Amino acid sequence: MAIKWSDRYSSRTSQVGASAIREIFKLTQVPGIISFAGGLPASEMFPVREVQEAATRVLKDMGSQALQYSTTEGHLPLRAFIADRISRHGIKADENNILITSGSQQAIDLISRVFIDPGERVVVERPTFSAALQTFSSYQAVCMGVDTDEDGAVVSQLEEVIDGSTKFVYIQPNFQNPGGTTLTLERRRELVATSERHGLPIVEDDPYYEFRFSGADLPLLLELDAQERPGGRHGDGLGEVNIIRLGTFSKTLAPGLRLGWIVAPRDVIGPLVIAKQAADLHTSILNQMLAYEVIKDGFLGPHVQRLRAIYRERRDVMLSAMDRHLPGGVHWAVPEGGFFLWVTLPECLDASVLLQEAVKQGVAFVPGVTFFPEDGRQPRSNTMRLSFSFCTPSVIEEGILRLGRALSRQLEG
Ligand SMILES: Cc1ncc(COP(=O)(O)O)c(C=O)c1O
Incomplete structure (x- = not known):
């Protein structure tokens, strides 16, 4: 008897749809399409030569370690490197507070696996990172949204959506994907205070932190929370915080390395390690050693500066082209950093x-509806996300010209 596989899927699997972004990626495979859809880093900036040279050294000097099974927690020198960078924010973290993951996407998955029981709540921003929504729903969480405005998440709405089953708030404080918004200092403080009042964990996902184009850096949520604790900056530090912080090398080095990390109290790292053992034993030790070899002597600082300049230029080129080529009635906010522009179309238009x-x-672009949780409220169908990170300035110019043409046709229709 032939098996009908779809009848055998778990209820978890049946609930999760294909990622709309992956579907749009298929569209963008058509030759000649300019894609502002995926949030891809600028591939010409990947440190190919540095990784190549590192590979030669690692394989020559430590080949048998690099190709062997390794510890679930991750390569110790890499964890110490990350802990050191976190300590610069006045946070007392050591390598025992760091878990290396296969990208921060895996961090989101492991956290969900450890904390969410079916039917429990996760609070997210409206809009938010669609792959996080996909992960939360694969663990049968109920995602409740709080709105975002030009100051980031409207934190005052939190108390309306949290209940006894709320496991955590998932938030991107800097240059959010997809909205491009940054949470103001005042709202950061309000969020940390709300978390303190309700004993509510916060997952701080911050992949774009390094890519600020203007304005001053704002304190990490982890930093603000650590300051609030008894003993503060110089006391027990991370032992007591309510924040789980996620980072990644996908934007600063290359996403193909699949290297991310979690910074968390040891009580959180423990079960995450067990969850990770079940998921994949450990993240590729070869890739961890390669990344460490590339960054250990100060590569990252100047490299990130070069990337920041490139992404700033691309944002500005896209903004200027939008000013010239998009019809009236189309609105957007200027993000202070990151990879994305969020565009609002006239109410009569549907971005899909x-x-x-x-x-x-x-x-191509991604329609905004993809980024809204199914929380019983209407997604804003007249919105879309444009990514400026991947295309060169001349391609961005041409792409926006084409988008302007498509918009004019729709408005005429
Ligand atoms: C907000 C956010 N979180 C997590 C990720 C996953 O990144 P990675 O798994 O490559 O570290 C992305 C990727 O675009 C992202 O935008």
């Missing part, structure tokens, strides 16, 4: 319908 016309004109 516009996408069909845009693809005909040779340009």
